[in-house]
Amino acid sequence: MTVSSVVVVGGGIAGVSTVAELRKNGYAGELTLVSVDPFPYDRPPLSKEYLAGGRDLDSIALQAPGWYAEQRISLIGGAVAVDVRADAGEVELADGRVLTADRIVLATGGRAIRPALGSPSHVLRDVADADRLRTQLVPRARLLIVGGGLIGAEVASTARGLGAEVMLVDPLSPPLAAAVGIEVATWLHALHADHGVETLTTTVETLLETPTGVAAQLKGEPDSREFDAVLLAVGLVPETALAEAAGLETSRGILVDAGQVTSHPAVLAVGDCARLRDHHRPEHWEAAQVDGARAAATILGVAPAPDTAPWWWSDRYGLHVEGVGEMRSPDAQHQTVVRGVVGEPPFAVFTLRGERVIGAVAVDDPNAVRAARRMIDRGVDVRASDLADPTQNLRSLLRR
Amino acid sequence: MTGNSGNGGNSSGIRVASLDDIPEGEGIAISSKITGTEDDIAILRDDDGTCWALNDTCTHETASLAEGWVEDGDVECPLHSSRFNLKTGKVDGLPATRDTVPHRVEVRDGEIYLFPGERP
Numbered sequence: 001m002t003v004s005s006v007v008v009v010g011g012g013i014a015g016v017s018t019v020a021e022l023r024k025n026g027y028a029g030e031l032t033l034v035s036v037d038p039f040p041y042d043r044p045p046l047s048k049e050y051l052a053g054g055r056d057l058d059s060i061a062l063q064a065p066g067w068y069a070e071q072r073i074s075l076i077g078g079a080v081a082v083d084v085r086a087d088a089g090e091v092e093l094a095d096g097r098v099l100t101a102d103r104i105v106l107a108t109g110g111r112a113i114r115p116a117l118g119s120p121s122h123v124l125r126d127v128a129d130a131d132r133l134r135t136q137l138v139p140r141a142r143l144l145i146v147g148g149g150l151i152g153a154e155v156a157s158t159a160r161g162l163g164a165e166v167m168l169v170d171p172l173s174p175p176l177a178a179a180v181g182i183e184v185a186t187w188l189h190a191l192h193a194d195h196g197v198e199t200l201t202t203t204v205e206t207l208l209e210t211p212t213g214v215a216a217q218l219k220g221e222p223d224s225r226e227f228d229a230v231l232l233a234v235g236l237v238p239e240t241a242l243a244e245a246a247g248l249e250t251s252r253g254i255l256v257d258a259g260q261v262t263s264h265p266a267v268l269a270v271g272d273c274a275r276l277r278d279h280h281r282p283e284h285w286e287a288a289q290v291d292g293a294r295a296a297a298t299i300l301g302v303a304p305a306p307d308t309a310p311w312w313w314s315d316r317y318g319l320h321v322e323g324v325g326e327m328r329s330p331d332a333q334h335q336t337v338v339r340g341v342v343g344e345p346p347f348a349v350f351t352l353r354g355e356r357v358i359g360a361v362a363v364d365d366p367n368a369v370r371a372a373r374r375m376i377d378r379g380v381d382v383r384a385s386d387l388a389d390p391t392q393n394l395r396s397l398l399r400r
Numbered sequence: 401m402t403g404n405s406g407n408g409g410n411s412s413g414i415r416v417a418s419l420d421d422i423p424e425g426e427g428i429a430i431s432s433k434i435t436g437t438e439d440d441i442a443i444l445r446d447d448d449g450t451c452w453a454l455n456d457t458c459t460h461e462t463a464s465l466a467e468g469w470v471e472d473g474d475v476e477c478p479l480h481s482s483r484f485n486l487k488t489g490k491v492d493g494l495p496a497t498r499d500t501v502p503h504r505v506e507v508r509d510g511e512i513y514l515f516p517g518e519r520p
Contacts, residue, residue: 013494013495016494017494020494042495044480049461061497062494062495062497064497064498067497285495286481289494311481313479313480320479366478366479367467367468367469367478370469370476370478370481393423395423395425395426
């Protein structure tokens, strides 16, 4: 059946990528994008430049204002979908409008996890969250960040730049070891102390609102500590309520096949709300973008682009961190190769299985990660000694 | 240096580098003080050795495209992997959404001449 109308619910990178890829690849039918926000915007700056006040909302738009009209995409901004009727191909909005389509794509994202700790606290997921948090990031304000992953670390960096006093707690020491390897994770975590952030390896048991702020009771401490604000940065849960109400199969995400199709053949799901059955659900920007491209290919009935190794980036204290693939601790099958010196940017660390790169992480050396990504995707054999040699051009290793 | 053409009035172009200065797949940035343009200009060398020129600053954020990864007719920004077509400057991949500006370059006797403001 030729698809002549598509409704995409959700204006994050996954939803925008879906509509962009549909048009780019020749889809000429009706195309509607429903966004909770007035227009889709990019989220990575929310913990960095936007939070710091260096960029405004218009400057982080995912597409230029005129792009939707140029692409004949009906952008319905400021709208909330309240019901999806898969068999009928209908999406009902909160204002009563009913959209009909041959295919519905759910790009509903996720919401920040809010542990029940007992007091008002911040999370950081959308512009409104960032705007609220920003009002409290003033010089000498006392900020507690719960969670030392990518978002927690980025906000710690931004808050220090704004003059706030920051404490960061995480039960893992160091955080991110699974993503970047223990050596780099240890160094990255130590950067917090170098920049005046106190870090504690513990958890928060309770938060209690006080006349002057928030009293946080940390596990293992006799007395509570006082803060002006608390940010919970402990992960997200996929937004599956619409899908569940529609009778779609969900389990830690809306379950999809390799073409992003849910348990209903006319409904697809992309981005943070979706999970490929029997797979971990990636929560990175690029993974959501790739989902959108894959969904577009499915709708168009064409083969999707080949999968590539998962890639992510982050920034803290003026350093650019990137990772690709899988970072494994050295064992009988894996070895770690350092290019440069860990702690002296630029440097990169690779994980190899035999002569194949399976993962890499780099600080201020993004092209090392780009090279590694291509080595992984193309299955290029490399010598560890060549990777470790900074005089060796990584691009040339790809050509062998 | 043979001169500064501003918006491209110099018919012979500005000699900005030797071909040997730029390995295949890499680039160099030429200062706006030399090119007379608002932005610096990245001279980028494709896999087959062909030279291209684009405004240097990624339209997404502030990274230098001259430090990007040149491949398959595109340059990939070193920060967030936005992709731009080397010939046209058009965005080939998010997160950038605005095209960048291409400029004409010529290679004569192993020397690279840039024509700021002229389309390739």
